[in-house]
Amino acid sequence: MQSRDASDLVVLDRAQKHFVITKGLIRRSHRAIRAVDDVSLSIHRGETFGLVGESGSGKTTLARLIPRLTRLTGGRVSFDGRDIDTVGGSELTRIRRRMGIVFQDPASSLSPRATVRGSVIRPLQLQGAGAREAAGRLLETVELVNLGPELLERYPHQLSGGQQQRASIARAIILRPELLILDEPTSALDVSVQAQILNLLLELQREFGLTYLFITHNLSVVRYMSDRIGVMYLGKLVEVGPAAELYARPLHPYTAALLSASPPQTPRLRQRRKFALAGDPPSLIDPPAGCHLHPRCAFTRDICRQERPALRAIGLARFVACHFAEQLALQVGD
Amino acid sequence: MGLVDAQPAAGRPLMQVSDLGVTFQTSRGSVRAVSGVSFEVRESEVFALVGESGCGKSTTALAVMRLVPPPGRIDSGQVVFDGVPLLDLDEDAMARVRGKQISMIFQNPLVALNPVYRSAAQIEEALLLDQIPRDRAWKLAVGVMGDVKIPDAPERALSYPHELSGGMRQRVMTGMMISRSPRLLIADEPTTALDVTIQAQVLELLMDIRRRTKMSIMIITHDFGIVAETADRIAVMYAGGIVEQGGVLEVFEQSGHPYTRLLMRALPRLTKEEGRLETIAGHVPNLVELPSGCTFHPRCPLKRDACLIERPTVREVSPGHFVTCHYPEV
Numbered sequence: 001m002q003s004r005d006a007s008d009l010v011v012l013d014r015a016q017k018h019f020v021i022t023k024g025l026i027r028r029s030h031r032a033i034r035a036v037d038d039v040s041l042s043i044h045r046g047e048t049f050g051l052v053g054e055s056g057s058g059k060t061t062l063a064r065l066i067p068r069l070t071r072l073t074g075g076r077v078s079f080d081g082r083d084i085d086t087v088g089g090s091e092l093t094r095i096r097r098r099m100g101i102v103f104q105d106p107a108s109s110l111s112p113r114a115t116v117r118g119s120v121i122r123p124l125q126l127q128g129a130g131a132r133e134a135a136g137r138l139l140e141t142v143e144l145v146n147l148g149p150e151l152l153e154r155y156p157h158q159l160s161g162g163q164q165q166r167a168s169i170a171r172a173i174i175l176r177p178e179l180l181i182l183d184e185p186t187s188a189l190d191v192s193v194q195a196q197i198l199n200l201l202l203e204l205q206r207e208f209g210l211t212y213l214f215i216t217h218n219l220s221v222v223r224y225m226s227d228r229i230g231v232m233y234l235g236k237l238v239e240v241g242p243a244a245e246l247y248a249r250p251l252h253p254y255t256a257a258l259l260s261a262s263p264p265q266t267p268r269l270r271q272r273r274k275f276a277l278a279g280d281p282p283s284l285i286d287p288p289a290g291c292h293l294h295p296r297c298a299f300t301r302d303i304c305r306q307e308r309p310a311l312r313a314i315g316l317a318r319f320v321a322c323h324f325a326e327q328l329a330l331q332v333g334d
Numbered sequence: 335m336g337l338v339d340a341q342p343a344a345g346r347p348l349m350q351v352s353d354l355g356v357t358f359q360t361s362r363g364s365v366r367a368v369s370g371v372s373f374e375v376r377e378s379e380v381f382a383l384v385g386e387s388g389c390g391k392s393t394t395a396l397a398v399m400r401l402v403p404p405p406g407r408i409d410s411g412q413v414v415f416d417g418v419p420l421l422d423l424d425e426d427a428m429a430r431v432r433g434k435q436i437s438m439i440f441q442n443p444l445v446a447l448n449p450v451y452r453s454a455a456q457i458e459e460a461l462l463l464d465q466i467p468r469d470r471a472w473k474l475a476v477g478v479m480g481d482v483k484i485p486d487a488p489e490r491a492l493s494y495p496h497e498l499s500g501g502m503r504q505r506v507m508t509g510m511m512i513s514r515s516p517r518l519l520i521a522d523e524p525t526t527a528l529d530v531t532i533q534a535q536v537l538e539l540l541m542d543i544r545r546r547t548k549m550s551i552m553i554i555t556h557d558f559g560i561v562a563e564t565a566d567r568i569a570v571m572y573a574g575g576i577v578e579q580g581g582v583l584e585v586f587e588q589s590g591h592p593y594t595r596l597l598m599r600a601l602p603r604l605t606k607e608e609g610r611l612e613t614i615a616g617h618v619p620n621l622v623e624l625p626s627g628c629t630f631h632p633r634c635p636l637k638r639d640a641c642l643i644e645r646p647t648v649r650e651v652s653p654g655h656f657v658t659c660h661y662p663e664v
């Protein structure tokens with residue numbers, strides 16, 4: 001579907017992760033949650049790939065497939081040409097060292113029993129850095145993320161939410177890993193500290209050619225950071241495209257709904273939403289037939305209820321899973 | 335239908351916080367997390383608390399609930415809720431205030447949710463406290479999960495917290511906290527893991543409860559969009575203290591404090607090709623050794639001599655709009 005070549009650092013090929021859940025405490029039956037359903041996508045070296053989408057649509061699960069923190073139930077994931085699902089233990093460890101991860105919940109990046117110093121310095125120690133060098137790098141890195149040195153001896157529970165987040169960012173970047181997976185990395189930061197972190201990430205990327213997978217619900221942040229953006233809905237990728245084009249003219253009705261649901265920037269603009277999505281988030285266990293969005297989409301026609309649209313190319317760089325992408329003029333406007 | 339009615343009637347004060355101070359004792363000295371904080375939350379209003387990461391917002395909320403974890407101590411001030419001085423209550427009486435009168439959506443859902451309880455059981459537990467019979471409580475709990483827009487609620491009722499997405503965990507906690515119809519809901523970053531469409535639905539639900547039950551909401555957030563959309567009044571915190579508070583329009587459009595203005599300028603609006611984001615120069619303050627004079631002076635582009643020496647007092651720059659600055663701009 002999407003071209004695969006040496007410029008791709010991460011490739012997902014029909015990646016699938018279904019979780020089996022039990023229904024009914026007494027008469028048990030097993031059903032699947034299709035958290036990631038047939039997702040194909042490649043992340044180019046040196047780019048920032050932004051991932052947005054509905055809460056519960058599978059973004060975190062997708063991200064966890066890349067370092068194999070979660071096992072695939074179908075399809076393939078490769079990193080720098082190596083099939084992640086089949087590599088052996090020691091190679092997996094080597095591959096993981098080339099990745100840095102900031103988890104959505106910062107507390108899970110940090111051990112509750114380690115101080116900030118211990119957590120942030122750990123990747124350096126695992127790599128075998130000398131004590132002097134490690135201490136220097138540590139101070140430099142906490143300064144970069146704007147964590148006061150007075151916080152170094154604190155445990156996670158002694159930090160504010162945003163301080164925990166900055167500590168986990170420091171830990172993830174200290175080795176300048178080739179791939180940084182950032183799952184809501186700035187959700188607990190005020191806009192000024194957030195701006196510092198975003199500036200820092202861009203500088204590191206320029207200097208070291210790092211590749212980012214950036215997951216966020218903040219649509220201004222993802223627009224600012226990303227080269228390309230993917231939009232997920234109900235376990236599927238429904239649109240992929242260059243950031244600027246996707247914002248200027250979304251091709252999928254879900255993308256349009258998302259972009260127009262951003263809250264206003266000033267109290268004077270409290271207003272109605274242009275493409276408000278009707279109805280509630282749908283079932284992941286019994287997803288709607290045909291296009292997953294059809295019960296909530298303003299443009300639904302018969303075919304949408306019957307046939308699931310595949311992700312297809314439109315022009316050179318854009319992909320969309322909608323039967324009517326060409327016909328809909330979904331301008332969101334600023 | 336917008337999320338908020340034009341302007342709420344100025345309700346009577348439901349909670350008054352005055353001169354609140356909280357200190358954490360650490361091996362490296364005492365951390366002055368909250369100092370001299372005063373504000374009120376009126377009946378049926380949305381009061382937003384914003385400010386720098388680490389400036390004491392969550393601690394302020396925990397202090398109101400009397401849940402500051404040791405070694406933290408409330409060392410000054412009073413919280414009067416509906417005429418009752420909360421800091422004077424014994425622990426039993428305070429336990430009755432929590433949940434029923436004031437409930438709190440915590441910033442980190444994993445702290446509030448019990449990892450070995452299924453999600454509906456967490457909500458059920460809250461309902462059982464209100465003597466709702468067990469057979470009804472489960473059904474109600476599943477209903478609440480639907481209210482907070484968790485799909486497949488009957489099935490997901492059986493999921494454990496680690497089996498939920500970040501945003502679902504947040505919604506389970508929200509469900510737990512609204513299920514007992516508190517008079518004041520403190521919501522600490524309640525929607526950070528929600529996409530904007532579900533966020534809008536959850537906020538709408540909270541606004542709807544507010545309209546129906548006159549519940550007041552104190553929302554802590556870094557998202558000015560949420561403030562713009564829902565808040566009646568707003569307070570801006572920096573380094574443990576409130577530097578500005580007032581009606582949401584005044585504070586947005588006639589910010590009096592340099593910190594407030596700089597903060598609003600740091601919002602990302604551009605693409606990276608168009609240049610770096612504006613930030614506030616300098617370091618976040620060290621709460622163990624606060625700067626002399628005005629705590630913001632080391633980073634303030636407008637500082638003058640007095641700012642280095644004297645702590646500014648609160649000034650009312652226009653009715654109901656307070657700024658703690660020697661030279662407020664108005």
Ligand SMILES: Nc1ncnc2c1ncn2[C@@H]1O[C@H](COP(=O)(O)OP(=O)(O)OP(=O)(O)O)[C@@H](O)[C@H]1O
Binds near residue numbers: 053499502528529
């Ligand atoms: N260990 C697990 N067991 C069962 N279901 C799971 C598990 N982990 C995730 N899920 C389910 O998979 C789906 C996708 O979850 P995921 O965390 O990937 O969503 P997300 O897009 O990151 O959402 P959010 O924006 O809310 O963080 C959800 O329905 C979630 O409940």
Ligand SMILES: Nc1ncnc2c1ncn2[C@@H]1O[C@H](COP(=O)(O)OP(=O)(O)OP(=O)(O)O)[C@@H](O)[C@H]1O
Binds near residue numbers: 367
């Ligand atoms: N147990 C503790 N021991 C020492 N200091 C603490 C402790 N808990 C919190 N603090 C400090 O108190 C200050 C206020 O923390 P608080 O969690 O209230 O900040 P916040 O405004 O909610 O920040 P954020 O927006 O990042 O969540 C922080 O600087 C934090 O480091």
Ligand SMILES: [Mg+2]
Binds near residue numbers: 061499501
């Ligand atoms: Mg997630």
Ligand SMILES: [Mg+2]
Binds near residue numbers: 160162391393441522
């Ligand atoms: Mg906080």
